[in-house]
Amino acid sequence: MDTMTISDVAKLLHITEESARNRISAGQAMPPSFRVGRRRLFMREHVEQWLTARIGHPGALAGVGAAGASSGIPAAPQLGPVASTAADGAAQGAEHGAVPLLSAA
Known part of the structure; x- marks a missing residue:
């Protein structure tokens, strides 16, 4: 019986x-x-079935043990920086009829 802790599943x-824990409590x-x-x-088998049903990657748990070894956990995607300025935000707001709360001095 291969089990995983809540920490393993969260990772x-x-x-x-x-x-x-909140997701479980909220159903x-x-x-x-x-x-x-x-x-x-x-149960490791149930977690793998659950993941497969949702994301379609049957090997998603490869290398993740009950002790929490994280070598098989795929890394989260890295997102690039968002280039935005206050002027961009003001221009977008003006397009939608928004009135700025603070004016740039």
Whole structure:
């Protein structure tokens, strides 16, 4: 019986443990889990099936062990910097009829 902790699953989903716990409490989409005492555990097989159903990558858990080894966790995509200035924002707001709250001096 290969299990994962909430920490393992949170790392795999690129969310914090707190977010994972909140999602479970709120009934939002999370892999099936069960409790053993105060610990919440996830069956590795069920997590992989859950991920496959949502993202279609059957090998998503390769290298992720129950102890939390993260060598198989894909890195989050890196986004480039957003080039935006206050003038850009004011121009966009003016296009939509917005009135600036502060004027540039």
